[in-house]
Amino acid sequence: MHNSGHDFSDDERAGLYRAIYERRDVRSQFLPDPIPRPVLARLLNAAHHAPSVGFMQPWDFILIDSPEIREQVLASFNEENAKAAKNYTGERQQTYRSLKLQGITESPMNLCITCNRSRGGDHVLGRNSVVEMDLFSTCLAVQNLWLAARAEGIGVGWVSIIDQSRLASILNLPENVYPLAYLCLGYVSEFLDKPELETKGWRSRLPLEGLVHSNRWGAEPDDEALLEQLRR
Ligand SMILES: Cc1cc2c(cc1C)N(C[C@H](O)[C@H](O)[C@H](O)COP(=O)(O)O)c1[nH]c(=O)[nH]c(=O)c1N2
Numbered sequence: 445m446h447n448s449g450h451d452f453s454d455d456e457r458a459g460l461y462r463a464i465y466e467r468r469d470v471r472s473q474f475l476p477d478p479i480p481r482p483v484l485a486r487l488l489n490a491a492h493h494a495p496s497v498g499f500m501q502p503w504d505f506i507l508i509d510s511p512e513i514r515e516q517v518l519a520s521f522n523e524e525n526a527k528a529a530k531n532y533t534g535e536r537q538q539t540y541r542s543l544k545l546q547g548i549t550e551s552p553m554n555l556c557i558t559c560n561r562s563r564g565g566d567h568v569l570g571r572n573s574v575v576e577m578d579l580f581s582t583c584l585a586v587q588n589l590w591l592a593a594r595a596e597g598i599g600v601g602w603v604s605i606i607d608q609s610r611l612a613s614i615l616n617l618p619e620n621v622y623p624l625a626y627l628c629l630g631y632v633s634e635f636l637d638k639p640e641l642e643t644k645g646w647r648s649r650l651p652l653e654g655l656v657h658s659n660r661w662g663a664e665p666d667d668e669a670l671l672e673q674l675r676r
Pocket residue numbers: 467468469470471544545546602603604605638639640641
């Protein structure tokens with residue numbers, strides 16, 4: 445059968461999967477080396493080629509190198525992180541406190557990807573029933589950038605332990621613009637083999653076979669051949 449969409453070479457396909465499997469959330473391994481502008485432009489362009497509801501392209505990219513702004517963001521992180529630590533007790537809390545959950549000042553740059561909730565006007569194609577579709581679209585821009593960064597040898601860390609309204613005010617965001625992702629970017633000393641949360645015993649990857657259902661929630665697929673592949 446001729447399949448003209450099957451036009452990735454084996455190497456190209458392997459490269460894409462490699463970026464997917466070897467992408468990591470980076471917090472501790474940042475090097476101070478600046479990101480060359482052509483590389484940064486490629487990452488932003490990768491993000492800008494994400495799918496978006498009604499082709500809304502709700503994202504903007506705030507490049508942050510100001511030490512003062514980063515210190516303000518870090519202060520919000522420290523406050524929110526102290527609150528978050530109180531959700532745990534005993535050994536779990538000790539483990540939580542031992543986790544490094546941001547690289548705001550060590551990374552050579554921070555990037556906030558925002559979602560402009562009113563871009564495209566009142567009626568965006570595909571956003572009529574579920575208004576959050578713009579946020580989901582912006583998440584895809586984040587993931588595009590994250591994968592492209594991996595292929596460029598650049599680590600990305602997502603810091604969500606920040607008060608969003610404080611972040612919006614630090615970055616001077618207009619009313620309709622939501623600070624969707626606060627990211628730390630930079631070259632790294634290494635990409636870890638596994639998520640740090642797994643290595644540190646916080647949580648491990650769930651078996652995929654238990655997450656695949658057939659037609660209705662809870663019904664295990666009776667496709668043994670597929671299940672066997674999923675167990676690998
Ligand atoms: C929306 C969102 C928000 C956050 C994260 C991720 C995502 C998708 N992650 C990273 C997260 O812990 C990590 O992705 C998982 O542990 C899996 O590890 P790898 O990304 O595969 O290395 C993350 N990590 C961290 O150290 N501090 C944080 O605030 C956050 N916040």
